[in-house]
Amino acid sequence: MITILGAGLSGMSAAHNLKGRYLLLEKEKTVGGLCRSVVVDGHTTDIGGGHILYTNDEYVKKLYARLLGKNMLWHERKSYIFMNNIYVEYPFEVNLYGLPKNIIEECIRGVEERDTGKKRAYKNFHEWINQTFGKGVAKHYMVPYNTKIWRYDLKKMSIDWIADRVPAPKIEDMKKGAEKPVGKKFGGNAYFHYPKKGGIQALADALSNKLNISFDSEAKEIKANKLRVIYERKGERTSLKAERIFSSLPLPELIKIIDDVPGRVERAARKLVYNSIICLALAIERPKVSDKHWIYYPEKDIVFNRIIISSNLSPDMAPKNESSIIVENTYPKDKKIDFEKRKEKLLEDLEKTDIVRKGDKVRVLKMSNSMYAYVVYDLNYRKNVKIIHEFLNEIGIIPIGRFGKWEYLNMDKAILDGKESVEKVKL
Numbered sequence: 256m257i258t259i260l261g262a263g264l265s266g267m268s269a270a271h272n273l274k275g276r277y278l279l280l281e282k283e284k285t286v287g288g289l290c291r292s293v294v295v296d297g298h299t300t301d302i303g304g305g306h307i308l309y310t311n312d313e314y315v316k317k318l319y320a321r322l323l324g325k326n327m328l329w330h331e332r333k334s335y336i337f338m339n340n341i342y343v344e345y346p347f348e349v350n351l352y353g354l355p356k357n358i359i360e361e362c363i364r365g366v367e368e369r370d371t372g373k374k375r376a377y378k379n380f381h382e383w384i385n386q387t388f389g390k391g392v393a394k395h396y397m398v399p400y401n402t403k404i405w406r407y408d409l410k411k412m413s414i415d416w417i418a419d420r421v422p423a424p425k426i427e428d429m430k431k432g433a434e435k436p437v438g439k440k441f442g443g444n445a446y447f448h449y450p451k452k453g454g455i456q457a458l459a460d461a462l463s464n465k466l467n468i469s470f471d472s473e474a475k476e477i478k479a480n481k482l483r484v485i486y487e488r489k490g491e492r493t494s495l496k497a498e499r500i501f502s503s504l505p506l507p508e509l510i511k512i513i514d515d516v517p518g519r520v521e522r523a524a525r526k527l528v529y530n531s532i533i534c535l536a537l538a539i540e541r542p543k544v545s546d547k548h549w550i551y552y553p554e555k556d557i558v559f560n561r562i563i564i565s566s567n568l569s570p571d572m573a574p575k576n577e578s579s580i581i582v583e584n585t586y587p588k589d590k591k592i593d594f595e596k597r598k599e600k601l602l603e604d605l606e607k608t609d610i611v612r613k614g615d616k617v618r619v620l621k622m623s624n625s626m627y628a629y630v631v632y633d634l635n636y637r638k639n640v641k642i643i644h645e646f647l648n649e650i651g652i653i654p655i656g657r658f659g660k661w662e663y664l665n666m667d668k669a670i671l672d673g674k675e676s677v678e679k680v681k682l
């Protein structure tokens with residue numbers, strides 16, 4: 256039997272392409288992994304953070320349309336950066352209008368003074384930001400925001416992940432956007448879809464249709480030499496001989512449960528860097544608290560990095576006279592968090608924004624924590640991932656998905672990875 260570990264999007268996509276010859280083990284009671292939603296008090300909230308649907312890939316476009324059909328709303332992105340007490344439309348560098356004159360000048364001068372000579376090999380992410388966006392944009396937005404979301408020293412991050420994710424700004428676009436609001440949309444998610452009903456879980460649920468999933472089944476141990484998976488379900492342990500294993504478990508967690516791991520592989524897994532995320536879902540007893548979809552917060556005196564106004568993704572997300580938001584707060588690997596205190600801090604900092612007004616009644620719907628949110632591309636990640644992948648390959652485990660491949664994969668790429676990993680293996 257082929258065994259798949261994890262019923263997130265990548266695991267389920269692999270399952271579809273194995274056409275019945277597998278068992279899919281999921282430790283939770285529901286499918287979706289990071290793409291899960293819950294309903295609390297009439298509000299639907301995405302517990303792994305705000306998730307929107309966009310892709311350039313034709314297969315995934317068709318899949319989203321087939322899975323969600325009429326349950327899909329189309330949006331033109333309204334995303335902003337809140338700084339200096341004003342909203343700057345995203346992307347920052349081409350929407351400088353409204354910022355203080357000295358900041359605009361610094362940003363434009365920075366781009367004009369860029370070293371546009373021969374394409375250079377950047378030493379790290381920090382250097383890449385300064386060279387690509389110029390010193391002004393780096394200082395006022397890119398460095399503070401990225402430091403906040405990654406929770407890692409940008410000088411110790413590589414630039415592999417960014418290749419086609421963030422284009423360099425054109426000076427003419429910057430100048431136009433500094434003079435007046437331009438309204439021109441940039442970037443892959445300028446237009447996006449979102450499920451009308453059910454939050455992002457609707458996609459995961461639709462993908463799980465007809466799959467053979469054993470829920471509440473946590474893989475606890477893998478015997479490397481015989482490729483046996485031992486999983487626990489309702490306190491009972493079952494041992495399963497696996498012909499192959501497709502695993503979407505985070506690499507550090509997968510390595511921990513394999514019984515016979517060489518020291519160098521264990522060391523490589525320990526060295527991988529990632530960050531975690533707290534999502535605080537709130538109901539605000541006022542309709543339409545904002546006209547935006549999401550807002551980035553680069554400034555230091557606010558602890559969270561982003562707010563998603565869920566009720567603007569679909570009117571079905573909240574009762575009629577209320578709004579719902581998700582406050583996202585990443586934190587570094589291994590940091591011990593006092594969740595009660597952090598909740599208080601998030602609520603306190605929310606008052607520094609205009610999302611909540613004096614006198615608003617705010618209710619906490621849910622506070623969730625995902626230990627694995629973003630893989631962090633530290634300068635040694637490539638070497639460490641290679642060591643781990645080679646070992647897994649030798650023993651018959653195929654790593655898939657965001658934390659198996661250890662790549663910044665979005666939903667579309669996680670789905671494609673599950674599919675393509677199956678296609679690549681002779682079974």
Ligand SMILES: Cc1cc2nc3c(=O)[nH]c(=O)nc-3n(C[C@H](O)[C@H](O)[C@H](O)COP(=O)(O)OP(=O)(O)OC[C@H]3O[C@@H](n4cnc5c(N)ncnc54)[C@H](O)[C@@H]3O)c2cc1C
Pocket residue numbers: 260261262263264265266280281282283286287288289290303304305306307308309472473474475503504505532583627628629655656657658664665666667669
């Ligand atoms: C804050 C945030 C916002 C995002 N927003 C977007 C967005 O707007 N658009 C977009 O396209 N992508 C977005 N993404 C990315 C998206 O969440 C991922 O690409 C996708 O969910 C990855 O799916 P996966 O299957 O690879 O991993 P996961 O979702 O992590 O799935 C892994 C599964 O394995 C299960 N599991 C773990 N351990 C065990 C075990 N021992 N035994 C059995 N099962 C186990 C887990 O419960 C889980 O179901 C976002 C990610 C984050 C963190």
